[in-house]
Amino acid sequence: MSSVVSGVLQEYGNDAGRLMDILLDIQAENGYISDEDITGIATGLDMSTADVEQTVSFYHFFARKPMAKYNVYLNNSAIAVLMGREKIAEAFERESGCKFGEVSEDGLISLEDCADIGMADQEPAALINGLVFPNLTGFLVKELVRDMRKGVSVDELRAHGLGDGMNNSQHLKATVNNNIRKKGAVIFSEYQAGSALDKVKSDRMSPEQLIELVKQSGLRGRGGAGFPTAMKWDFCRKAQGEKKYIFCNADEGEPGTFKDRVILTERPRLIFDGMALAGYAVGAHKGILYVRYEYMYMKHYLESVLTEMRNEGALGKKVNGIDGFDFEIRIQYGAGAYVCGEESALIESAEGKRGEPRDRPPFPVEKGYRGMPTVINNVETLCSVAKLVTNGVEWFKSLGTGQSTGTKLLSISGDVKYPGVYEVEWGFSINDILEMSGGDPATVQAVQVGGPSGSCVGPNEFERTISYEDLSTGGSMMVIGEQHDLLQDVVLNFTEFFIDESCGSCSTCRALAVMYKKTLEKVLSGGGRRKDIDAMLSWSPIGKASRCGLGQTAMNPICTSIKNFRYLYEGHIKNANEQYEGGFDIAKAVADSCEVVGRRPNL
Amino acid sequence: MSEFVSFKIDGKQCMGRAGEYITEAAERNNIYIPTLCDYKGTAPKASCRVCTVKVNGRVMTSCTTPLQEGMEIENETAEIQDIRSGIIELLFAEGNHLCPSCEKSGSCELQALGYRFRMMVPRFPYLFPVREIDASHPKLIKDHNRCILCKRCVRVMKDEKGRSFFAFYKRGAKLEITIAPELADKITDEVAQQAMDVCPTGALLKKRKGWDVPVGKRLFDMKPIGSEFEQVK
Numbered sequence: 001m002s003s004v005v006s007g008v009l010q011e012y013g014n015d016a017g018r019l020m021d022i023l024l025d026i027q028a029e030n031g032y033i034s035d036e037d038i039t040g041i042a043t044g045l046d047m048s049t050a051d052v053e054q055t056v057s058f059y060h061f062f063a064r065k066p067m068a069k070y071n072v073y074l075n076n077s078a079i080a081v082l083m084g085r086e087k088i089a090e091a092f093e094r095e096s097g098c099k100f101g102e103v104s105e106d107g108l109i110s111l112e113d114c115a116d117i118g119m120a121d122q123e124p125a126a127l128i129n130g131l132v133f134p135n136l137t138g139f140l141v142k143e144l145v146r147d148m149r150k151g152v153s154v155d156e157l158r159a160h161g162l163g164d165g166m167n168n169s170q171h172l173k174a175t176v177n178n179n180i181r182k183k184g185a186v187i188f189s190e191y192q193a194g195s196a197l198d199k200v201k202s203d204r205m206s207p208e209q210l211i212e213l214v215k216q217s218g219l220r221g222r223g224g225a226g227f228p229t230a231m232k233w234d235f236c237r238k239a240q241g242e243k244k245y246i247f248c249n250a251d252e253g254e255p256g257t258f259k260d261r262v263i264l265t266e267r268p269r270l271i272f273d274g275m276a277l278a279g280y281a282v283g284a285h286k287g288i289l290y291v292r293y294e295y296m297y298m299k300h301y302l303e304s305v306l307t308e309m310r311n312e313g314a315l316g317k318k319v320n321g322i323d324g325f326d327f328e329i330r331i332q333y334g335a336g337a338y339v340c341g342e343e344s345a346l347i348e349s350a351e352g353k354r355g356e357p358r359d360r361p362p363f364p365v366e367k368g369y370r371g372m373p374t375v376i377n378n379v380e381t382l383c384s385v386a387k388l389v390t391n392g393v394e395w396f397k398s399l400g401t402g403q404s405t406g407t408k409l410l411s412i413s414g415d416v417k418y419p420g421v422y423e424v425e426w427g428f429s430i431n432d433i434l435e436m437s438g439g440d441p442a443t444v445q446a447v448q449v450g451g452p453s454g455s456c457v458g459p460n461e462f463e464r465t466i467s468y469e470d471l472s473t474g475g476s477m478m479v480i481g482e483q484h485d486l487l488q489d490v491v492l493n494f495t496e497f498f499i500d501e502s503c504g505s506c507s508t509c510r511a512l513a514v515m516y517k518k519t520l521e522k523v524l525s526g527g528g529r530r531k532d533i534d535a536m537l538s539w540s541p542i543g544k545a546s547r548c549g550l551g552q553t554a555m556n557p558i559c560t561s562i563k564n565f566r567y568l569y570e571g572h573i574k575n576a577n578e579q580y581e582g583g584f585d586i587a588k589a590v591a592d593s594c595e596v597v598g599r600r601p602n603l
Numbered sequence: 604m605s606e607f608v609s610f611k612i613d614g615k616q617c618m619g620r621a622g623e624y625i626t627e628a629a630e631r632n633n634i635y636i637p638t639l640c641d642y643k644g645t646a647p648k649a650s651c652r653v654c655t656v657k658v659n660g661r662v663m664t665s666c667t668t669p670l671q672e673g674m675e676i677e678n679e680t681a682e683i684q685d686i687r688s689g690i691i692e693l694l695f696a697e698g699n700h701l702c703p704s705c706e707k708s709g710s711c712e713l714q715a716l717g718y719r720f721r722m723m724v725p726r727f728p729y730l731f732p733v734r735e736i737d738a739s740h741p742k743l744i745k746d747h748n749r750c751i752l753c754k755r756c757v758r759v760m761k762d763e764k765g766r767s768f769f770a771f772y773k774r775g776a777k778l779e780i781t782i783a784p785e786l787a788d789k790i791t792d793e794v795a796q797q798a799m800d801v802c803p804t805g806a807l808l809k810k811r812k813g814w815d816v817p818v819g820k821r822l823f824d825m826k827p828i829g830s831e832f833e834q835v836k
């Protein structure tokens with residue numbers, strides 16, 4: 001066993017439940033995870049190598065081969081494509097002399113694709129050795145590769161410009177921009193660190209009273225599903241368990257969403273205070289912030305905030321001087337898997353396993369992390385709690401609409417003048433949003449609300465509003481201009497995203513998404529029939545029988561666009577009245593078989 | 604022992620133990636719910652989705668849902684049966700299933716469900732994937748063309764230390780089954796036979812012995828899948 005492996009194993013007490021951290025640390029040290037490392041880990045943790053490999057191979061960013069000195073992962077999400085990703089890919093290939101999926105001959109540069117990296121407001125963007133390089137241009141790529149050839153370190157590569165706000169700070173030094181376009185009352189208004197817990201202390205609020213307060217506020221989860229937060233906490237408080245856990249979900253994998261990135265950058269204390277409140281409410285002493293790998297550049301920064309909190313007594317024993325309330329927080333990083341944002345997959349991943357969602361019941365509030373009652377909340381939800389405790393329920397309820405109280409952060413990207421994060425009160429219409437962000441209603445073809453798993457909405461529905469009552473969303477708004485091919489560049493891209501990101505466990509997700517892709521491609525290539533369009537709609541109940549939201553919504557890009565843009569599909573159907581199968585190209589089939597037997601086709 | 608509760612399947616009044624899985628409760632009442640990935644005595648991991656039912660109007664898998672008093676379960680409605688046949692068609696179209704040349708033919712649960720649901724031509728395009736047949740192992744043949752990724756082998760087959768012989772590798776459409784190389788010599792003839800028996804399809808076959816059950820005596824030759832319950836009716 002190498003000394004790196006044995007050291008790392010020792011650091012985590014040979015606990016298989018920390019396999020993610022073990023792998024991340026080994027990769028950080030050696031650049032990749034070797035066969036020998038796998039054997040060492042398996043021996044140390046009393047697992048089979050296949051067991052270790054089953055976790056490693058699940059995640060996009062674990063490398064099993066020695067990597068290049070500079071590893072470029074270029075985002076290929078739909079927004080990146082709309083913003084000119086292909087030109088950037090060509091520039092990288094031209095400058096580095098290797099293709100995507102390869103390492104350059106001198107071992108200096110490797111090029112890989114990756115899914116959305118949470119930078120839709122500053123695409124095209126790439127991760128290079130874990131650091132983000134947004135707003136790429138052909139020129140910038142040329143300079144980057146030139147500097148790589150000179151051996152400039154990745155740290156120095158970012159010299160061409162740090163971002164705004166805390167991105168510019170000592171611990172972050174990130175090239176990322178916040179792009180906060182509109183500050184609202186809840187998340188981006190001023191917050192005095194610790195004040196939510198001060199309030200709990202000064203009002204002598206009991207955990208039950210805190211839950212009641214959250215209930216009164218009408219707060220619902222901001223992660224997409226909109227579950228009432230107080231109800232979740234109450235279930236967990238009442239559940240039996242030696243220990244309880246609070247998870248903050250900062251996986252933010254839904255393409256087109258990046259608002260949690262900005263909260264993590266600008267309001268980390270609000271998040272951590274929110275986690276402590278949740279812990280106080282349910283009786284948990286441990287919180288885990290699960291952050292997507294793509295935000296690794298924030299690691300030191302977030303750790304430094306936690307250290308500061310420990311020094312101030314805002315974490316540890318008797319948090320904020322509240323008797324009997326001990327609370328600690330640790331950060332858990334992922335390694336590239338969208339499905340890990342699903343709450344039970346997130347727990348599996350934090351337990352060192354593949355991010356395969358669990359069957360429910362039991363729900364995490366009964367049996368979650370390490371089998372104990374666990375609350376999982378989105379970043380924005382926990383921040384809202386901290387604010388509403390500080391400023392009061394009436395204040396919170398005065399914001400938004402009747403059923404949707406408070407504010408919502410929107411991540412707006414695509415064909416608008418001002419992509420970025422907007423904090424708005426619930427009840428905004430899509431038209432309002434376009435106006436606010438500088439989208440031109442005359443040239444907007446569609447708005448994808450809620451990411452790929454949401455719906456593709458056309459101009460006839462732009463009066464609809466963002467609220468739990470109407471268009472409920474985690475906040476992703478992708479604006480697609482008329483110059484783009486909606487089906488090819490967006491719908492197909494989203495469908496491929498689900499294929500790549502499915503954990504593969506359910507037949508109805510793993511295989512059905514592929515069937516959708518095949519059939520869409522058939523239609524796009526001109527071989528489709530009208531019945532193919534109807535068939536795709538009719539498969540939807542099969543996908544809905546999947547275990548988690550990913551498989552249950554993987555057909556949405558296709559099904560919602562058929563519903564709202566059927567004419568685009570019909571436009572590809574050549575012989576509208578033909579009934580016979582159209583996907584078969586006889587000329588090509590004859591050519592293929594002739595090639596096999598070495599003859600020349602005579603058609 | 605937990606208490607008995609009453610519930611309904613397709614309107615029929617039934618009794619079962621609170622907390623047992625719906626599959627078990629149905630069996631107790633001689634009602635067949637098709638399953639594929641479920642394996643008696645091993646914790647379920649609902650991956651095939653064939654046992655899908657509606658419980659009080661919600662789509663659930665019966666192999667993982669504990670029974671509760673008063674549940675109204677839809678089992679053989681047209682809607683549910685269509686989802687199930689869709690799933691079976693999906694599994695056939697996803698892999699390469701050439702039954703006449705498959706040793707498991709006649710004893711294969713996937714094939715048996717294909718018959719039961721009277722599958723003719725799948726509604727989906729055949730993917731004809733290029734997949735490996737791995738015969739490198741001394742005792743086992745692993746034919747990825749027939750693997751439906753039900754995870755039974757992963758969940759059931761462990762050595763004395765609880766280490767897995769089989770595991771998943773990768774994810775999504777690239778998902779496949781691997782065998783831990785260092786445990787290979789622990790796979791004796793008995794373990795290989797057990798793995799073959801655990802596998803519902805012909806994806807795991809024991810080497811050096813084959814086709815030893817004559818046609819007519821195979822698992823489903825005389826008793827189609829599910830018939831053990833329906834005869835009692």
Ligand SMILES: Cc1cc2nc3c(=O)[nH]c(=O)nc-3n(C[C@H](O)[C@H](O)[C@H](O)COP(=O)(O)O)c2cc1C
Pocket residue numbers: 220221222223224225226227229249250251252253254338339340341342343344376377378379381382548549550
């Ligand atoms: C495939 C999938 C991905 C998800 N990704 C996220 C995510 O990145 N962040 C998040 O907060 N919730 C995500 N969710 C929702 C979570 O499962 C969960 O509902 C949420 O974290 C609960 O927090 P809330 O009640 O505060 O909204 C995802 C769900 C699914 C099905």
Ligand code: SF4
Pocket residue numbers: 339356357501502503504505506507509510546547548549550551552
């Ligand atoms: S629906 Fe898809 S992602 Fe979710 S558990 Fe099933 S296979 Fe995995």
Ligand code: SF4
Pocket residue numbers: 699700701702703705706707708709711712713714749804805806
């Ligand atoms: S595994 Fe079953 S369905 Fe597949 S070829 Fe063999 S007998 Fe047929």
Ligand code: SF4
Pocket residue numbers: 749750751752753754755756757780801802803804806807
């Ligand atoms: S090899 Fe057999 S038991 Fe294992 S996952 Fe595949 S089909 Fe299931």
Ligand code: FES
Pocket residue numbers: 637638639640641648649650651652653654655664665666667
């Ligand atoms: S038997 Fe229940 S999901 Fe497979």
